[in-house]
Amino acid sequence: GRRYPSSGCFSLPKPSKPPFNPPQPPTNNMREVLSIHIGQAGIQVGNACWELYCLEHGIQPDGQMPSDKTIGGGDDAFNTFFSETGAGKHVPRAVFVDLEPTVVDEVRTGTYRQLYHPEQLITGKEDAANNY
Numbered sequence: 001g002r003r004y005p006s007s008g009c010f011s012l013p014k015p016s017k018p019p020f021n022p023p024q025p026p027t028n029n030m031r032e033v034l035s036i037h038i039g040q041a042g043i044q045v046g047n048a049c050w051e052l053y054c055l056e057h058g059i060q061p062d063g064q065m066p067s068d069k070t071i072g073g074g075d076d077a078f079n080t081f082f083s084e085t086g087a088g089k090h091v092p093r094a095v096f097v098d099l100e101p102t103v104v105d106e107v108r109t110g111t112y113r114q115l116y117h118p119e120q121l122i123t124g125k126e127d128a129a130n131n132y
Helices: 039-057 101-109
Strands: 035-038 082-084 090-092 094-098 121-123
Touching (some): 035 039, 101 121
């Protein structure tokens, strides 16, 4: 068999150039998260999550934040998940998609219906009929 140095280990050759370190974004850049909720389960879980986010950040079901006296404040943590309109309304950075409109219609008519822009709620006319 093979014999190794008496120390029981061997050394790998040193790389000829330093390892690649990808550039890091500046720390002052705002990061944004887009949530995509698909199908019945995704939409129901997503709607519950956005309700919780609103409760945690003091955002009302219509998107208003009574405790926020400044419009356009960009360094609050919730701006990662919500975008703020010129009128000061906070809108989730989310899209809800289903082939069948029933579950999305529950969001459209539910307590948090004013939170979402209609273009965020995307539906087809009929379901997949288990053809997937």
